[in-house]
Amino acid sequence: MSNITTHSERKLHVEPKPQEGEFPLKVAFATGNRRQVEQHFGSARGMLIYGVDNSEWRILEAIEYAEGEQKAHDRLPARINDLAGCAAVFCNACGASAIRQLLERGIHPVKVGEGADIHTLLQELQQELQGKPMGWLARSLKQVTRAPTNEADRLQALMDEEW
Numbered sequence: 001m002s003n004i005t006t007h008s009e010r011k012l013h014v015e016p017k018p019q020e021g022e023f024p025l026k027v028a029f030a031t032g033n034r035r036q037v038e039q040h041f042g043s044a045r046g047m048l049i050y051g052v053d054n055s056e057w058r059i060l061e062a063i064e065y066a067e068g069e070q071k072a073h074d075r076l077p078a079r080i081n082d083l084a085g086c087a088a089v090f091c092n093a094c095g096a097s098a099i100r101q102l103l104e105r106g107i108h109p110v111k112v113g114e115g116a117d118i119h120t121l122l123q124e125l126q127q128e129l130q131g132k133p134m135g136w137l138a139r140s141l142k143q144v145t146r147a148p149t150n151e152a153d154r155l156q157a158l159m160d161e162e163w
Contacts, residue, residue: 010064011082023051024141026060027125028083028107029118030091034062037116041091041098041109042075049086050122054129057122076101083107087140090121106143108136 029037030044039045049061063082065075076098083089086107094102094109102109112121128137 011061023053023058023060025052025125025129025137026050026086027052027122028086028089029121030089031118035118037090037092037112037118037121038114039092041079041089041094041102044079044091047079047082047089048118049083050118052122052125052129054126057126080105080107087143088136090116090118106140108140110136 027050029048029050030039030041030046031037031048032039032045034046034048045065045067047061047063047065048059049063050057051060065079080098080101083102084105088108088110089102090110090112092114093111099109125137128134132138133141
């Protein structure tokens with residue numbers, strides 16, 4: 001009998017995929033019921049990833065994690081990789097190690113109260129985008145505007161860096 005723990009998950013990518021750069025902001029929500037944020041980041045049963053701008057939002061991806069015996073710290077790298085390109089993840093709690101790893105990847109963990117409505121949070125993000133964004137949102141938007149938009153720009157930015 002093998003003691004190998006398998007980690008399976010299901011990912012749903014919404015088609016057609018939005019054009020690259022269509023949304024200036026991608027955010028994730030730790031959710032099991034797909035309506036509210038009611039999960040801890042490390043043990044969340046699922047994540048919803050949305051693209052957001054000041055006039056609309058759209059679900060981009062739904063991720064469902066398998067329940068298993070895998071320890072939370074063993075799950076973190078895969079979960080954080082799933083959030084690549086996200087500016088933030090909304091959750092009820094997040095451990096210190098996860099916070100550090102998320103911030104290293106440019107993903108800001110946002111703690112919200114148990115049962116916070118996802119659509120309400122998206123509307124609040126839109127309102128902030130329409131005004132003067134502050135804190136993590138302002139920093140994330142600055143990173144997006146500084147990011148090279150194509151391969152040639154990316155290579156030029158690398159060449160322009162001080163050595």
